[in-house]
Amino acid sequence: MAMNSRTASPWWASLIFAVGLLFIFVSERLVTTSPDIRMAMTGFGLLVVLAITGARAWATFGSRGARRRVERVLLGFHLLTLAALLVYLFSTSWGQSLFGVSKESAPRWSGGLMAIYTVMFLCSTVPVLMVELSLGVALRDGFDVRSDTDDLSVEIFRVREMAWSGLTIALAASFLMATCGVAKERNAQRDVSYFKTSSPGESTKNVLLQSSEPIKVNLFFPEGSEVKTQIRGYFDTLAAATNKLEVYERDRLRDGQLAQKYKVAKEGIVVMSRGEGDAEKSFTFEVDTDIDKARRATGKLRNLDREVNALLMKLARDKRKAYITSGHGELNHPESVPSGVLVPVRRTTVLRKELGDLNYEVKDLTVADLSKDVPADAALVIVLRPTLLFTTQEFAALDRYLQKGGKLLYAIDPIGEQSMGPLEARIGVKAIPDGRLTDDLNHYVVRNNNTDRRYTGSTQYAAHATTTSMARDKIAFLIDAAALEDAPFGPGGQPTRTVVLRSLDSSYLDLNDNFEMDGAEKKQKWNLIYAVEGPKLDDKDGGKDGFRAMVFSDAELFADYDAMNARAANPVMYGRGMFKDVVKWLGGEESFVGEAVSEEDKAIHRTKGQDQKWFLLTMIGAPLVVLAVGLFFTLRRRSRGSKKELVTT
Template sequence: MNDSRAQAGEAEVSGKDEGAARRSPEPPPDADKQAPPAAPREAPALRAGGWMVPAYAGALLLLFLGERVVPTIEWARYGLSGLGVATLILVTALRFATALREAGERRAVERALAILSALGVVAVAAYFSTTDAGRALLGVAKAAPDVRARVESATTVGWIALLVIATVPLFFGEAALAPMRRAERIEGRRVRAATLSGVTLAFAAVYSALFVYGASQLDLKADFSYYRTARPGDSTKRVAESLTEPLKITAFFPQLNEVGAEVEGYLREVQASSPQITVEMHDRLLVPALAKEAKVTQDGVIVLSRDTSRETLIVGSDIKAAGAKLKSLDADFQKALLKVVRSQRIAYLTVGHGEMNEAAGAAAADGRTARNLRKLLESQNYLVKDLGLAQGLGSEIPADAYVVVVLGPQKAFLPEEVAALKKYADGGGHLLLALDPDAKVDLDPLAGVVGLTWKPEILLNDRVYVRRRYNESDQAMLVTTRYSSHASVSTLSRHAQQAPTIFPGASSLDKQGGGDLKIDFVVRSLGETFADVDGNFKFDAQSEKRSAYNLAAAVSKELAPAEEGKEKKELRAFVVADADVFSDPAFRNEPNIVLALDAFRWLGGEESFAGEITTNEDVRIEHTKEKDQVWFWATILVAPAMVLGLGLFITRRGRRASGRRS
C-alpha cells in the first residue's frame, strides 16, 4: 500500500515537472553572450561619513589643549595645535571633495556642511591673528596701545563668534544626516531644518554673549532680585549736596553680610554727591569702643552724625527680615538726613471745620482722610500739630508755626479765623490752602487771604478722566499733565508726560484785582475741561465752555531781604482748588505725592531739594467684589471653555483634512 502511494506521488511530481517544462520557454541559444559576467567592484574611495564630526571636534580639542593647556611647552603646543589645524583642513577638504562627487540633494547637503566646516577654519585663522606671532605678522604689535586694544578686542569677539556660528549648525546638520548616510536617497529638508535651527541657536548665543559683554563695559547697575535695594533718589542727592559742614555716616554690619553689602552700595552713591560726607563700614564686635560711643548694641544700624546732632537708622542684618527696609531705604535715610541737616519745624493743621485731617465716620470710610499727608510731613522733619480756636486760630497764629495747612474744610471759617490767617500771611507766613467744592460752603474768603478768588463750580472732562464709579460722576475725576516751570512743581514739570496728577472733584481759581502779590498758576486742567454750571454732568455749549482752568496757584511776596544767619521774610502760599488731591486714595498715584512734596519744599524754602524719593515697595493690591467675581468666572468657566473650544476646532480641522486626503 505504501509503495503504491509512493509511486502515485512520483507520478504527480513528474507530471508537474512536465507541465512546467511545457510552460517555460527555452533559453535562446546566444543567452550566454547577452549576459556577460559582472566585473568585480572597485573599493570605495575615502568619503565623508559619521566619523567626520568626532574628527572635527577632536581637532578643536587638540587646538584648545595646545593653546590654553600647554602654551608654555613649545614642542607640545606646536605639536597639538599643528595636528589640530591639519585635521581641520583635511576634514574640510574631504567634505568639499565629497560634495563634488555627489549629486542631487546629497550634494547640496554636503556642500552646506563643507562651507560650515570651512567657516570654522576661518575662525581658527582669525584666532591666529590674536597670538604673538599673528600680531607681529600683521603689524598689530607695533600699533598704538589704544588701536591695539581695539583690534584685539574686535578680533577676539570675531573668531569666537565665527567658531560658534560654524560648529553649532555643523553638528546639528550632521546629527540629522547621520541616520540617512547609507540610504539610497536622503531627506534634505530635514537636514536643512536642523542646520537652520543650529544657525538660529548660534546667533542667539552670540547675541547674548555680546550683549552681556557690552553691558559689562557700562557703569550701570540693575537689581532684579526680590529684595532689591532702593537707590538714592534725586531729592536725597540734592539734600546731600546742600551740606556745608562735614557729615559722618557709620554703618555697623558683620563682615561679608548681604544686607551690609547692599547698604554700602547705597551709601557710596550718597557719598559721591557731596565732598562733605564720609562713610565708614564697621563690624560692631571688632570696634566695641566705637559702637559704644555711637550707642549701637545690635547689627544692621546706620548712624548719621553732624556736630552734636545724631540720628540712628535701623535696617537689620538678616536679608529676609531687612527686605522691606531695603525697599524703602531711600525714604527712611532722607528722613534721618533731614533731621541732621536742619532743625525740626512745626506744621499746624487746622481743625474744627470738618477738615480732611480730622475726617471720621462716613468720610473716613469713603477714603477722605489725610494720614499719608501727615506721614509725608513727618518724613520731612516737621512736627505736626492741630490748630483750632483753642490754639489761637481765632486770634493769632502761634509764633512757632512754620507752615499752616487748611485741608478741605466742610464748614465756613469764622471772620476772626480768616483775619488771623491773613495777619499770619501778611507777616511772612507760609500757607497751604486746599479748597474743596464738595463743602457746599463759601470758601472764597480763604482764597482772598492770598489775593485769589475761588469759583465753586465743579469741573468736568467728558473725554479724559479716571474711572471710579463707572457713571457720569467719573467725569469729575480730572487728569492733567499741564504744569508750569515754577519751583513748586519743578519735579512734575520735568516729567510732565509721565506724571499725570489726579484731581478727584476740583473747582477753579483766579486772581483778584489789584494787589502786589506774585501769583503763578502752576497746575492747569486740560483744554477739554468745562465748569458744570447746571450740575447735570453734561456739556451745554450755550452756557458752558471748554477751557484750561487754574487748579493750583503759588503765591509769594518778599517782605524783607535775608539777614545774615536768618531766612528772608517772605509770604508763600500754595493753593489748590481740590483738597482730595492730597487724600489717601489720591496718594496711590505717585505724581500726587510728588505734588505735595514739592509744594511743602517750596513753602519751606527748600525747593533745591525737589526731586523724587525712590522706593521699591510693592504696590498694594486691592480687590473689589465685582473684580473677584470676574476672576472667579474667568478661571472656572471662561478659561476651560476656551481650551475646550480650541481643542475641538483643531480636532475637527484635522478630521476634515484627513477626509480630503482619503
C-alpha cells in the first residue's frame, strides 16, 4: 500500500502520537486503582500528544506546496484528537463540576459526551493510520521541513483519498456502533423456543363439563402482569369451550376481603372455587409473577393444564382412598423384601403424587390389615410387584373385595412373585412363568450391550379408555417385563377382558435368561397389560358396577426411576398420562380421561434400529450423497466441456 514519499515529518511522529494516546487510554480505563500512577500516565500521554501536535504544526507552517498540504491534513486530524480529549475531559467528574452537572443528570451527560468523543477519536485516528500506510516509512526517517524542493514526490491526491477512506471507515464504524447501541437499548425480542402456556386439554374440559355447577377462578396478579395475561388466556379458552367457568381478575389490596377469605397474602395466586357459602370448596396454586421464571422448565406456565386438571378433580368430587399393599416385598416397600432376594430398589413418589393430583388419599395396606379384609373405604387397591406370595387369607380378602365391585391395579414382574393365586380365576389373567420379554430388534440403547434387549418398546395399544392419552406413535417402553396370558374364569358372571397393550411381534420370551433367542423361544406378540371389567353386581349387592382390574406385566412402569432419563419418572406412565387414565378408568371416571396438556420438554428415545439409521444418515449418508451429487455434476460438466473443445478443434 505504501508509496514511500518524502514528507516534512517522519513516520515515527504518528507512532509516538499513538503511543501517547495509548498511555491515556490505559491510565484512564484500566489503571483505576492507583490515582497517582493514573495521573502520571495520563500526564505523560497528554504531553506526548501535545508535543507531536506541536511538531506537526511546526512542520506544516515550515513547509510549502504539497508537503505542507500533507502536513495540514495530518495536523487537522491531530487537532481533532485533541478536541476529542477535551470532550473526554468534560465527561469526567472534573468536567461535570465545571459545568455544574447535577448527580441525577451526570450519567446522561457523560453518556452523551462519551458517544461524541468516541466518534471524534475514531474519525481522527483511523484516517491518520490510513495516510501513514499510504505514505510508507522508507524515505521518512526524520523531520525534513523544506519550502522549495521535492514537491512532486508527495502526491497529495493519494493522501487525501486515503484520508477520506479512513474517515469513511471511521464514520461507518461510529454509525454502526451507534446503531448497535440503539438496537441494544430498544431491543425487540421474539421467543419461538418450545415454550407456550399450555392450552386446556381434553381431560380438563371433560372434568369441567361434568361439573354440576360453575367453577369460579380468581386471579390475584399485579396490574399489567404478563403472567396474568398468559393465565387469563388459558382460562378464557377453557371457559369458552365449556361454559362452566367464571374468571375474575382481582387486586390483592383492592379486593382485600376476598384476599383474606382465600388467604391470599401475595401476588401470583390463582384461586379456584366451587359452591357458595358453607358449601364452598376452594383450592389455590401459586405462579411466579416473573415471566422469565414462570416460563422456565420448572415454572407453572408449561404445566398449567396439569395443575388446573388436578384442582378440578379435587373440586369435582370428594377425596377417595387408595390402598397400596405392603409387607410382601413390594416395589413400594423394599424393607419387606426377604433377605436373599435381590431386587432393584425403586421409589414410588411420583405414583403417590399422581394419585394425590387425582384427589386420592394414599394409604398402606399392611399384612395385618389385609389378612382381615380390605378396608371398606378403599376406592382402589394397588399391588406392585410382591416378591412374597400372598397368604390364602390375603388372597381371599382381595377376592372378596373384587366380588363386591372393588378396583384393583396389580403389577407383577419377572423378578417378583408372579402368581396371583385365586385372583387369576377371578380376573381371567395369569403370568407366563419364567419368561422375560426380550427384543433384539426394537429395544432402547441404554448400556450398549445385549442386556439392552430387555428395554423393549411397543406401540400395540388397544382402543380403550386407559390408552386415550397414548395417541398413535407414543411408544411404551418396558424394563424387564414378563408376559401375560388368558386364564380360565372361575364360576360366576363372565367378565370383559381386554388386552390393552401387546408387544411387537419381534419380541420373544427369554426362557433361559441369556438374552438370545434360542431353543424353544419364539417371536410373537405377547400380552402385556390387561383391563378386566366384572359383570354388574346383583341387586342384593346394590346393583353396582362390577369390579375393575388392571394387570401389568412390568412393575417398573410405576417406579420413579426411568432408565432413559434418570431424572424423570416413567415417560409413558406418568409423563404422557397413562397412569391417570388407568386410575380414572378404574375409578369409573373414564369420562375424565384424556391428556392434560404439558409443554415440558420430551426426551428423545431411540430404539437400536432408529439409532443405527440416525448414525448412518448423519455420519455417512448425507455427506456421501452431497459428495456424490457434487462430483457427478462437476465431472459431467467437465466432460461436456472437453467434448465441446474437441468439436471446435
